[in-house]
Amino acid sequence: MAAQMTDGHRRFLQVLMSHGIMEGSVARTLHKDCCEIHKVYYAHDKLDDFISVVNLHLQPLFMQIRKGMSEDDGRTYYALVNLAETEITKMASDYTENELELFRKTMDLIILSESGFASSTNILNLADQLKTKKMKKKEAEQVLQNLVQDKWLSERDGEYTLHTRCIMEMEQYILNNYQDLARKCNICRSLAIQSQICETCGIGMHLPCAGKYFKAQTEPHCPHCNEFWPHEIPEINRPDSQLSSSASTERRGPSASGTRRR
């Protein structure tokens, strides 16, 4: 089976690359448009196959279109990621050495925190302790803004966490470098930056995964140690709008109402 790149695939790739990351339904619309414009065979539920063709050609370049889940709403996202684990290649040419150091230290704060968030105050306090070159608070604020704009971080109420795109791109890197300090979701087994944690045995779950797992249970119990699950279970609003990307073995979560942990 010759999996040829067509202009439809190339257009999809160009647009995805310009966005960096794209939500599932947007990707599906793009798939449809690209096939229509270039008169390529189109089946509405074959987006993953379409992407596999692109990935076949991206493989020798150590790149891939990866499918992931947002920790906030459980929706599916697609992003073009770098498979090389040794450095933050994509970031490296956009940021100076001390900016990268600030980002790494911010990532430390985020991953080591319980909530998966680091406050802006704590991050800015790091600015004048940088080893490469000290940074003023004003400068650091601008760097944080750039990181948010470039989708490495996302911000909520003055607190920062890793953007879905960043998690998708750096999951392997984080797991390798932080090892046991980085939590994995007990349900889907992927890296969890924001999570609900069992106070007895310490296992953690993504909020959308918890929402799905504990759905409609009046007395939720930890799947590992069976103790009462002490957190508010996020509500599932509606079944995820993707009808049929069932061919994939990727994890996907339902839309959760993003209830914040206590």
Added chain:
Amino acid sequence: MAPKRCSKWPDPSQEEGLAQEEEEEDFALTQRSSQVQRNLQRLSGAQVDQKVSELVQFLLVKDQKKIPIKRADILKNIIKDYKDVYPEIINRAGRTLQQVFGLRLVEIDTKHHVYILVSDLVRLEGENLKQDHLTARLGLLTVILSFIYMRGNSAKESDVWDMLKRLGVEPRKPHKLFGDVKKLVTVEFVQQKYLEYNRLPSTDPAEFELQWGPRAAKETSRMQILQFVAKIQSKDPKTWSTQYSEAAAEVLSCSSSPPGDVGGDSQGPRRRKPSVSSSSPHGAL
């Protein structure tokens, strides 16, 4: 994690001093293909593949930010010890970019060896328009390019500011979308090769003029800009006979670049493929 240094704004004083280095480099890099083939023998396929991949990624990352890529940077950051097979690596990288991404590696400055990536695919109006700060900038740029073109391919900087002032954009006032507009127009757009900013001789105090840069010429065309202007003013493009004949001549001479008239209007320079938002205020033109 090994961070890499980057210099965000190229240092202009380095440009002139490079001349001799470049000459020596040229000699080393433009060997006959038979010599390159012999040089390839000593390397494993995997080694060369690795370099090609690294170069492709490097080019993509730089181009996403619309930074033109200098050969000197390619050699320093990617090629390193593989200079003697540079022609092979760059050719394969170019082919990969076309086959996988539909992007063409174009040398816009053959003297200093500067490259950009241009899409092979026809751009469509309103395609997956991502409304963000970059798209807004392209709107501003389109307005400026149009003004320059309608003024006969060159416009005095002061005239451009007068025109933009009527749109609420001023060089000395921070703009909520564009920030420091003077820097955006006279520095950033120039570095990205969308505009050229030249001093007018014998002017004191110094006056400057703005013209299209090589990237603007590659990403859009005079015909597209003229159609944009015509659309705003609800007139036939042929109303401006001088501009129309110039634009037509350009279309006829560019047989390889995508005409941009397949599948609807495509106007103005673009980011990865959204077309320029036509929400730019029209009155001034």
